[in-house]
Amino acid sequence: MGVSTHNPASSSGNGDAVPTFEPVPVALPVGPQDEVEAPHWEGLKNGELLIQHCANCGRWIWSPSWICPQCHEFDPPWQAVDPVGEVYTWTTTHHVFPASVEFTGRVPYTTAFVSIPSADNRRLMGIVVGDQEIEIGTPVRAWIQPASDLTGGWPVLRWRKVEGERP
Template sequence: MLLPVIDEDGAPFWEYARQGELRVQACADCGRRRFPPRPCCPYCRSFGSRWERMSGRGRIWSYVVAHPPLLPDYAEQAPYNVIVVELAEEATPEGGRIRLVGNLVARADARLDSVDSARLRIGAAVKVAFPDPAAADGVVVPRWLLERP
């Protein structure tokens, strides 16, 4: 599996994921949430930030099904889904919502091809799941489960 590149701004996201928590960065001054993490608030230009715990619930906003040819680390699991999840938390005052990219799987430690692509639906309710850190080379990538399997 390819591991994410962890930079200074995003390091807390990955540390919280390793602990089984989904958190996103928020401005310490204006309170607006932002993802991906970055050093400066795009709304008020503050450099202050905090990390807010999310419910871990959302809806599939979009998806694709990847087919070969792919990177070798993923080819043996193809075809598999890649979904965009819009988190359930309240929208920002500008109407924006936090969206994360991941995979819909049958259980947290399942292969990427563990959910039949025919089951994918825009708007389907999902919840976050975290694989065991010991089996994830130390970096835990959040995955998604259908709320109603």
């Protein structure tokens, strides 16, 4: 269940050309902030979207946690999930905020909160790449922006609209 980690300009495998995306900066710190979320970031490095899945009760867990919020099992394991989902909600930013000058010249940009069906609709946030209009329910696929100076040296999760595909 790998996630594309490059800017393919060729084909998506279904005959449709995959657009090339311009890398986007990160305004917030990225990378593991503690040992609990480190496996998620390591998964992105390896081209996988990993989410915790409790082996005891089967609950999917996001945000990363050292304990299952349902059965209280410690250290829930991480599992690769299908990197497709639907836009749950979104917002478009048209002005650069003082704390995010990295986005100067890159507005407007759209941030989406995406439900992942293969993880019991846990929701993950990321910037929508490309000049793509979205709405609630729009199908999207993860794109992992490679690590660079723009991303604080860590790969980051982005979303791209997928025409004609439903999760």
